[in-house]
Amino acid sequence: MGIWSCIGTTLDEVRQSLFEGRSGIVFSQERKDAGFRSPICGNVPHPDLKKILSRNVRQMMPEEAQYAYVATVQALEQAKLSQDYIDSHEVGVIYGNDSVAESTMVAMDKFRAAGSTAACGSGAIFQSMNSTVTMNLATLFHLKGINLTASAACASGSQSLGLAFLLIKNGLQDCVICGGAEENNMYGIASFDALQTFSTRIDDPTKASRPFDRDRDGLVPSGGAATLVIESYEHAVKRGAPILAEILGWGFSGNGDHISTPNVEGPARSLLRCLESSGVNPHDIGYVNAHATSTPIGDSREAEAIAQVFGDYRVPVTSTKSLTGHEMWMAGASEIIYSMLMMKNDFIAGSLNFENPDEVTQCINVIPETRQQHFDMFLSNSFGFGGTNSTLIIKNL
Amino acid sequence: MKREEIISQVNSLLAEEFEIEESEFAPDANLKETLNLDSINLVDLIALVQTTYKITIPVEDLKKIQTFGNLYDYIESHLPA
Numbered sequence: 067m068g069i070w071s072c073i074g075t076t077l078d079e080v081r082q083s084l085f086e087g088r089s090g091i092v093f094s095q096e097r098k099d100a101g102f103r104s105p106i107c108g109n110v111p112h113p114d115l116k117k118i119l120s121r122n123v124r125q126m127m128p129e130e131a132q133y134a135y136v137a138t139v140q141a142l143e144q145a146k147l148s149q150d151y152i153d154s155h156e157v158g159v160i161y162g163n164d165s166v167a168e169s170t171m172v173a174m175d176k177f178r179a180a181g182s183t184a185a186c187g188s189g190a191i192f193q194s195m196n197s198t199v200t201m202n203l204a205t206l207f208h209l210k211g212i213n214l215t216a217s218a219a220c221a222s223g224s225q226s227l228g229l230a231f232l233l234i235k236n237g238l239q240d241c242v243i244c245g246g247a248e249e250n251n252m253y254g255i256a257s258f259d260a261l262q263t264f265s266t267r268i269d270d271p272t273k274a275s276r277p278f279d280r281d282r283d284g285l286v287p288s289g290g291a292a293t294l295v296i297e298s299y300e301h302a303v304k305r306g307a308p309i310l311a312e313i314l315g316w317g318f319s320g321n322g323d324h325i326s327t328p329n330v331e332g333p334a335r336s337l338l339r340c341l342e343s344s345g346v347n348p349h350d351i352g353y354v355n356a357h358a359t360s361t362p363i364g365d366s367r368e369a370e371a372i373a374q375v376f377g378d379y380r381v382p383v384t385s386t387k388s389l390t391g392h393e394m395w396m397a398g399a400s401e402i403i404y405s406m407l408m409m410k411n412d413f414i415a416g417s418l419n420f421e422n423p424d425e426v427t428q429c430i431n432v433i434p435e436t437r438q439q440h441f442d443m444f445l446s447n448s449f450g451f452g453g454t455n456s457t458l459i460i461k462n463l
Numbered sequence: 464m465k466r467e468e469i470i471s472q473v474n475s476l477l478a479e480e481f482e483i484e485e486s487e488f489a490p491d492a493n494l495k496e497t498l499n500l501d502s503i504n505l506v507d508l509i510a511l512v513q514t515t516y517k518i519t520i521p522v523e524d525l526k527k528i529q530t531f532g533n534l535y536d537y538i539e540s541h542l543p544a
Contacts, residue, residue, distance in 0.1 A: 116482075
């Protein structure tokens with residue numbers, strides 16, 4: 067696993083932030099000056115790749131690909147997957163990404179200012195395709211297997227893991243590098259800010275993201291990248307890899323409904339399909355990492371779906387977005403890592419700012435403060451615009 | 464614009480864009496080799512000349528620009544009066 071996020075740029079930092087309830091959300095003067103309704107966001111540092119990668123290589127990498135690169139370097143190191151091994155085996159990549167706004171805008175600005183396409187330069191086309199992350203990772207690490215970008219809005223990262231899981235389960239790939247990346251510049255989400263679905267708790271940024279809380283007033287955008295190495299058990303054993311956990315199953319569904327307003331039935335089907343494909347019953351799940359982004363309707367609908375599926379069993383639920391904000395295309399992958407860090411270190415990170423449930427969210431068991439707790443299996447939800455839902459169940463090993 | 468000014472400005476821009484020390488530049492030095500340009504990155508040289516001097520270098524002319532000296536000459540002879 068590897069991570070580059072607003073709550074840390076190493077697994078240790080992130081584990082510590084989760085345990086201590088340290089938020090990565092800040093006020094952005096740049097966004098306020100630019101005309102944002104909600105100038106708060108995740109504070110994601112920029113990796114300095116100048117001494118690591120040549121200018122010609124960096125020329126092809128937008129912000130999100132740079133995040134994905136540093137997260138992947140970490141993940142490969144932890145997985146003991148060396149470049150020598152990769153060079154002599156077929157390793158694939160499936161990564162979630164669903165925007166290239168800044169790089170597209172910069173290239174088009176140059177084009178329009180000069181009145182000539184020549185002004186775009188060499189990297190613009192590679193930076194402004196949605197598959198920029200996978201094309202960069204595949205060439206940087208010489209990956210010769212599946213090479214695919216999953217674009218499924220805020221479920222992209224989760225879907226990338228689900229797809230890799232299926233390819234491996236069906237014997238089509240032995241090892242796939244997965245994850246999700248999200249550009250964290252203001253251009254990536256300016257049009258999202260226009261929808262007025264972001265929190266406006268500008269005076270108190272760390273209180274802004276409050277999933278399931280009665281007084282939640284919208285999400286807080288963030289970004290970065292998260293990478294996981296997924297492989298068949300036999301392949302991992304054969305190459306002596308440190309095995310952390312097993313993906314038991316993947317569930318997915320479409321709402322077939324409104325483009326932005328989720329329903330209950332679609333997410334519930336995703337959860338049920340995941341439980342069924344995993345061959346476990348709800349009581350086996352020790353923790354649910356909710357998608358909950360801190361929007362009034364989204365959190366309510368998810369709470370209802372969880373309550374419907376888990377019935378009388380009040381499974382512990384938190385949303386790590388209370389600390390990170392909404393990492394969108396990255397979230398489905400990063401939240402697997404957050405949950406893994408909890409599972410491996412016997413704690414559940416409290417859902418920051420959950421002070422009071424509302425009439426609907428009281429139907430689930432939201433854990434407000436970090437507590438020591440052992441669990442061996444968790445479920446992670448990711449839902450996105452267009453009604454795309456993805457759920458994963460992971461078992462400790 | 465005097466030739467000395469063109470040389471100074473071009474060298475400074477190339478050094479910044481391609482992250483190569485100016486001390487490695489010489490009128491007879493090969494542009495592609497010195498700046499580590501392949502067929503794709505060569506486009507950045509065209510973009511630099513386009514945005515700085517409003518000069519579009521057609522592909523057929525690009526083949527004639529082999530050295531730094533060739534590039535100075537090309538810019539000098541195509542600068543708008």
